[in-house]
Amino acid sequence: MRMTDGCAPDRQTVASFDILAPEVGEIVGGAQREERLDVLEAKIKEKGMKAETYWWYLDLRRYGTVPHGGFGLGFERLVMMCTGVDNIRDIVPFPRWPGNA
Numbered sequence: 636m637r638m639t640d641g642c643a644p645d646r647q648t649v650a651s652f653d654i655l656a657p658e659v660g661e662i663v664g665g666a667q668r669e670e671r672l673d674v675l676e677a678k679i680k681e682k683g684m685k686a687e688t689y690w691w692y693l694d695l696r697r698y699g700t701v702p703h704g705g706f707g708l709g710f711e712r713l714v715m716m717c718t719g720v721d722n723i724r725d726i727v728p729f730p731r732w733p734g735n736a
Contacts, residue, residue, distance in 0.1 A: 636666040637702075638674070650704070659716045665706030672696040 636649040651666035669675055675696060679686050686693065711726045720726055 637669045637671075652706075656712070656716050659712050661709065662712050662716065663706055663708050665704055667702060667704040670696060670700050670702050 636651055639648045639650060642648055649666060652664070653661050654663040656662050669678075672693065675693060676686065679689060711723055714720075715723055715726050718726075724730060
């Protein structure tokens with residue numbers, strides 16, 4: 636996610652959003668992706684990750700990109716909201732529980 640510029644270190648934010656529905660919770664969540672190559676390289680180094688592993692991702696930023704974002708829709712939560720079912724466990728087609736993931 637793209638960190639917001641100019642924030643104090645103890646009050647950093649990201650460019651993101653959530654769409655919340657009453658009695659259901661978050662239905663959609665999204666964020667702007669980090670497009671600044673220098674920031675990405677610094678974060679990779681800061682987290683102790685190997686830049687060589689992410690060469691392809693860094694090249695996408697190195698050779699041109701525009702600010703862009705993405706989102707994810709919680710389909711089960713959307714169905715829950717549309718049908719009025721109270722518990723998401725009654726909506727999930729393939730439920731998981733400890734020992735069966």
